[in-house]
Amino acid sequence: MGWLAGSGRSDARAFAARVVHLDPAAVVRLRPAGEDAVALWSRLPWGVLVTRGIAATVARDRTVAARDLLTPVDDLLPVSRDTDWRWSLPPGPGTTVERVPAADVRRVGAAAAETVRTASAQGVGGRPIGSRMLRDALLDHEPIVVTTDAGRRIPVTQRLVQAVIRMGFVAGGPDEFVDVRISGPWTALACTYGSAWHRGGGSLLIG
Structure with a gap:
């Protein structure tokens, strides 16, 4: 029996396909998250x-090339690429501090895309703007x-919004919500099909 079980096969491929589309050289870390x-x-x-959580079984943490999850051979684990993982992870699932309607998340994501299209075509204030500068300002x-409740301000940047939208994590139902979570210096948008995390005020690199 392979390490992927039932829906885990299609879920892993869907995740990997989105990641590879955004970064063909991306790696994926597989972490045990409970029984199966x-x-x-x-x-x-x-x-x-x-x-994103999937139905699968691995004995230990393992990093693989994202593209290798698109065409698994007999559901065997892909070749290990553990040394290619260089980023820290959130210490836990975090605490939910707010629930935002999924429609609002989709709306701000769509507004950002429209801003990019307009600025790319017309500039800002009649002045042209470079695509790199525009992207960084947007994100x-x-x-x-x-x-x-303690008065801490939690900003959710377009980095997180674009991540959950581009990964297809946000459900389309009118009654769906997205949780804003915090865990230490990390902020997350937790959606129906997955979560995106960003560490504020510091690098993701493992020190």
């Missing part, structure tokens, strides 16, 4: 970690800000 469950982790090019924008 594995958490897939990967890093997107704009510094956000994405994760650092904070379209959602929540405040904890």
Whole structure:
């Protein structure tokens, strides 16, 4: 029997396909997450970690090439690429501090895409703007800000919004919600089909 079970096969391929589309050289970390469950982790090019749980079994942490999950041979584990994983992970699932309607997340994501199209075609204030500068300014924008009961301000940047949208994590139902979570210096958007995490004020690199 292979390490992937039932729906785990299609879920792993869906996750890997999105990751490879954004970064053909991406790697995916497989982490045991309970009985017959594995958490897939990967890093997107704009510094956000994405994760999704699937039905599978692995004996230990293992990093593989994302593209190798697209065409598994007899469901054997792909060749290990453990030395290619260089990023820290959140210490836990975190605490939910706010629930945001999924429709609002999709709306701010669509507004950002429209801003890019307009600015690319017309510039800003009549002045042209480079695509790299435009991308960085967009990703650092904070379209959602929540405040904890203790008064802590939690900004949710477009980095997280774009991550959950581009990964297909946000469900389309009118009654769906997205949780804003915090875990130490990390902030997450937790959606129906997966989560995106960003570490504020520091690098993702393992020190």
